[in-house]
Amino acid sequence: MKLSAVIPSLEIHCFTILLVTWFSTPVRSEVITLDGGNIDDILNNAGVALVNFYADWCRFSQMLHPIFEEGSNVVREEFPDTKQVVFARVDCDQHSDIAQRYRISKYPTLKLFRNGMMMKREYRGQRSVSAIADFIRQQKVDPVKELQSLEEATSIDRSRRTIIGYFERKDSENYSTFEKVANILRDDCVFLATFGEISKPERFSGDNMIYKPIGESVPDMVYLGSLTNFDLSHAWAQDKCVPLVREITFENGEELTEEGIPFLILFHLKEDHESLERFQQEVARQLISEKGSINFLHADCDKFRHPLLHIQKTPADCPVIAIDSFRHMYVFPEFSDLTVPGKLRQFVLDLHSGKLHREFHHGPDPTDTTPGQEDSRVVQSSPPESSFQKLAPSETRYTFARDRDEL
Numbered sequence: 001m002k003l004s005a006v007i008p009s010l011e012i013h014c015f016t017i018l019l020v021t022w023f024s025t026p027v028r029s030e031v032i033t034l035d036g037g038n039i040d041d042i043l044n045n046a047g048v049a050l051v052n053f054y055a056d057w058c059r060f061s062q063m064l065h066p067i068f069e070e071g072s073n074v075v076r077e078e079f080p081d082t083k084q085v086v087f088a089r090v091d092c093d094q095h096s097d098i099a100q101r102y103r104i105s106k107y108p109t110l111k112l113f114r115n116g117m118m119m120k121r122e123y124r125g126q127r128s129v130s131a132i133a134d135f136i137r138q139q140k141v142d143p144v145k146e147l148q149s150l151e152e153a154t155s156i157d158r159s160r161r162t163i164i165g166y167f168e169r170k171d172s173e174n175y176s177t178f179e180k181v182a183n184i185l186r187d188d189c190v191f192l193a194t195f196g197e198i199s200k201p202e203r204f205s206g207d208n209m210i211y212k213p214i215g216e217s218v219p220d221m222v223y224l225g226s227l228t229n230f231d232l233s234h235a236w237a238q239d240k241c242v243p244l245v246r247e248i249t250f251e252n253g254e255e256l257t258e259e260g261i262p263f264l265i266l267f268h269l270k271e272d273h274e275s276l277e278r279f280q281q282e283v284a285r286q287l288i289s290e291k292g293s294i295n296f297l298h299a300d301c302d303k304f305r306h307p308l309l310h311i312q313k314t315p316a317d318c319p320v321i322a323i324d325s326f327r328h329m330y331v332f333p334e335f336s337d338l339t340v341p342g343k344l345r346q347f348v349l350d351l352h353s354g355k356l357h358r359e360f361h362h363g364p365d366p367t368d369t370t371p372g373q374e375d376s377r378v379v380q381s382s383p384p385e386s387s388f389q390k391l392a393p394s395e396t397r398y399t400f401a402r403d404r405d406e407l
């Protein structure tokens with residue numbers, strides 16, 4: 001195939017399934033073609049935008065075009081306001097910079113944006129007109145449930161993370177920020193709100209929002225920043241609704257791999273809460289700044305025996321910390337070093353700098369080696385292969401862009 005000529009660093013899979021509806025009648029396309037000049041403007045001004053990242057040489061990208069266009073037409077009839085819903089597309093061959101910016105690793109990929117912000121979870125449903133239209137309808141459902149009394153707030157389901165907002169008026173900038181945040185975090189938290197007289201007893205110091213963590217007797221946390229400051233409100237709510245260290249399971253594995261960043265995983269026995277707590281503490285202490293470049297996860301040693309085997313461990317060796325770069329796995333040498341200040345952080349930085357990979361091949365770095373430079377020393381061995389790569393979408397489903405960096 002010619003793809004290596006077109007995109008030197010890309011390797012490919014295409015969607016081969018789920019192409020249920022084929023529309024042969026050409027429709028007038030409402031799909032906006034994005035490029036470096038218009039993308040920010042268009043996405044920032046759309047409440048919801050569904051963007052098709054495609055490559056022309058990918059047959060499944062070609063097959064999706066008419067479906068996507070028809071989906072756009074169906075949705076437009078229901079949501080005529082072009083500020084509410086936008087369908088757009090990016091030619092990833094022509095705009096590889098955009099594809100990189102959004103970490104596109106396979107074609108076609110459908111990503112959802114809200115007011116310019118890319119949602120972590122991409123569209124994973126059927127590639128059919130009705131499924132795409134349904135997805136957008138769901139995205140347009142108001143994520144905030146209005147409470148009719150304060151008593152309702154005392155009897156909420158405490159098995160889910162919940163944010164409750166107390167507002168004087170629904171028609172206010174404060175509430176509109178809250179709603180925006182709720183839309184973005186709709187899958188991660190339950191959002192409730194009360195207005196007017198009902199919420200008055202809770203508004204002694206003005207409009208506010210509180211977070212109710214999981215668990216009956218866990219204390220609430222109050223947001224202390226400005227409610228009209230979207231970035232601050234969003235950061236606060238995200239911190240509460242999305243745990244820093246998430247559990248990986250077979251169910252969410254594919255979704256987590258699609259976030260496109262390597263995993264730092266604690267393998268622990270289910271009943272071993274202590275290691276998990278220590279890991280969470282150290283991640284929060286040492287690695288907050290790396291949040292966007294590595295995913296912090298924990299996994300049940302019994303369920304994930306197979307990945308453990310890759311690094312020559314068994315559940316009896318747990319707790320074990322490892323990085324899966326989607327190419328290779330690297331083991332954090334001593335679990336007990338977890339609490340040594342800076343050690344865990346250095347482990348992650350060594351992944352990013354390529355040091356972990358080099359040292360695996362060549363032994364400890366000599367001090368004079370320029371980072372990233374290949375040398376002629378004999379390759380002794382290779383680090384264990386990635387295990388979690390296998391949780392990623394099946395190769396028969398997509399066209400994949402290959403990792404740009406050999407990690």
Ligand SMILES: *[C@@H]1O[C@H](CO)[C@@H](O)[C@H](O)[C@H]1NC(C)=O
Nearest residue numbers: 168172174205206207208227
């Ligand atoms: C927004 O919330 C702040 C903080 O509670 C409050 O002081 C302000 O009056 C609210 N604005 C409106 C328009 O209700």
